[in-house]
Amino acid sequence: MQSDWLLGLIGGGLIGSAAAIFLLVNGRIMGASGLIGGLVDRSGWHDWKERAALIAGLVTIPAIMVPFGQDWQTHLTDNWIIIILAGLLVGVGTRLANGCTSGHGVCGISRFSLRGIVATAFYIGAGGLTVVLFKHVWGII
DSSP states (O other), X not given: OOOHHHHHHHHHHHHHHHHHHHHHHHSSOOOHHHHHHHHHSSTTGGGHHHHHHHHHHHHHXXXXXXXXXXXXXXXXXXXXHHHHHHHHHHHHHHHHTTSOIIIXXXXXXXXXXXXXXXXXXXXXXXXXXXXXXXXIISOOO
């Protein structure tokens, strides 16, 4: 039985639960780009331990899960230049949009934030358009 949908459901539930707990305990939105941005520009150094712990969890938990899972590869591309360029463009996009998927998509939509709903619609649309162009039109990925 294919379990991709179940893994997505569990992962989404964990992300949503983490966002709800973060909001209830801290009174702030759990936007990963905002947490990282506060460390980079030093505006969030008053709670740097909390920010660093959350970011460390985002990085280490998937690494810990690798031995227990199946093939976790996306099979999108092996081209490291494209992967690095895509990561940098995502970073620029989160700065332009004042948030990322966890901030706008998970926290914004769940709070019925118009800004979060509009931002999510735009980045999902831009992501879909990017895949169509880069994969199906230009054959880059």
